[in-house]
Amino acid sequence: MAVLISPSVLSCDFANIQRDVEMINASSADWFHIDVMDGVFVPNISFGFPVISAIKKHATKPLDVHIMIANPDLYIEDFKNAGTDILTVHYEACTHLHRTIQAIKAAGMKAGVALNPHTPVDLLQDVIADLDLVLIMSVNPGFGGQKFIKNAILKVEQAKNLIHRYGSRALVEVDGGVNMETGKELVEAGADVLVAGSFVFNSSNPNQTIAELKSL
Ligand code: DX5
Ligand code: ZN
Numbered sequence: 001m002a003v004l005i006s007p008s009v010l011s012c013d014f015a016n017i018q019r020d021v022e023m024i025n026a027s028s029a030d031w032f033h034i035d036v037m038d039g040v041f042v043p044n045i046s047f048g049f050p051v052i053s054a055i056k057k058h059a060t061k062p063l064d065v066h067i068m069i070a071n072p073d074l075y076i077e078d079f080k081n082a083g084t085d086i087l088t089v090h091y092e093a094c095t096h097l098h099r100t101i102q103a104i105k106a107a108g109m110k111a112g113v114a115l116n117p118h119t120p121v122d123l124l125q126d127v128i129a130d131l132d133l134v135l136i137m138s139v140n141p142g143f144g145g146q147k148f149i150k151n152a153i154l155k156v157e158q159a160k161n162l163i164h165r166y167g168s169r170a171l172v173e174v175d176g177g178v179n180m181e182t183g184k185e186l187v188e189a190g191a192d193v194l195v196a197g198s199f200v201f202n203s204s205n206p207n208q209t210i211a212e213l214k215s216l
Contacts, residue, residue, distance in 0.1 A: 006033035011144045021058045027210040031064040040067035042142035049082045050125045056083025068141045080107040088112030118207030121158040131170040134159045139176030145198040148177025156189040187216045
């Protein structure tokens with residue numbers, strides 16, 4: 001299967017969101033990656049429900065929503081109502097992760113869990129069978145445009161092994177510092193989905209950059 005591409009709208013032009021959403025619609029991208037940051041779980045604040053709803057009105061592809069927030073359980077229904085298709089919470093933000101995953105699925109969304117660079121993949125072994133997505137962070141979450149942490153490549157292999165061992169259907173997505181070089185190594189390691197923010201939106205032709213990533 002060709003790798004799926006999920007451009008991160010964190011790096012789009014917020015004064016022209018509709019234009020950038022239409023660009024992604026017309027491109028070979030598969031999903032919209034949407035980063036929600038609360039200034040508590042991560043040292044940055046991005047945007048919330050009104051912006052997700054506005055994107056949903058124009059998007060023709062699934063919304064892959066990555067929430068970097070404390071107390072995610074409080075907002076699961078709100079994310080569903082805003083148009084989320086895949087909701088990814090952080091392992092480090094969930095005391096009762098099993099309950100959170102069940103609540104996401106009960107609300108009618110696909111469930112993902114993100115792992116910070118310091119969090120071992122094996123910690124997911126008791127929930128992996130229930131997951132639709134494992135998100136390996138290849139930067140410390142909070143900002144676009146950071147340097148790729150190479151250990152993420154090993155973690156992709158570990159996640160794929162865990163998924164096979166437990167008969168899970170989860171996809172492995174990688175987020176942070178993805179470009180043609182790191183993307184190639186990640187695809188070779190077995191990554192199913194690549195998130196790319198600054199590499200896409202800082203390029204002179206984002207549509208073509210997405211196509212190049214898609215061809216990895
Ligand atoms: C970082 C976010 C990423 C970010 C990636 O906390 O989760 O999705 O937008 O940006 P790049 O691709 O520029 O590293
Ligand atoms: Zn993200």
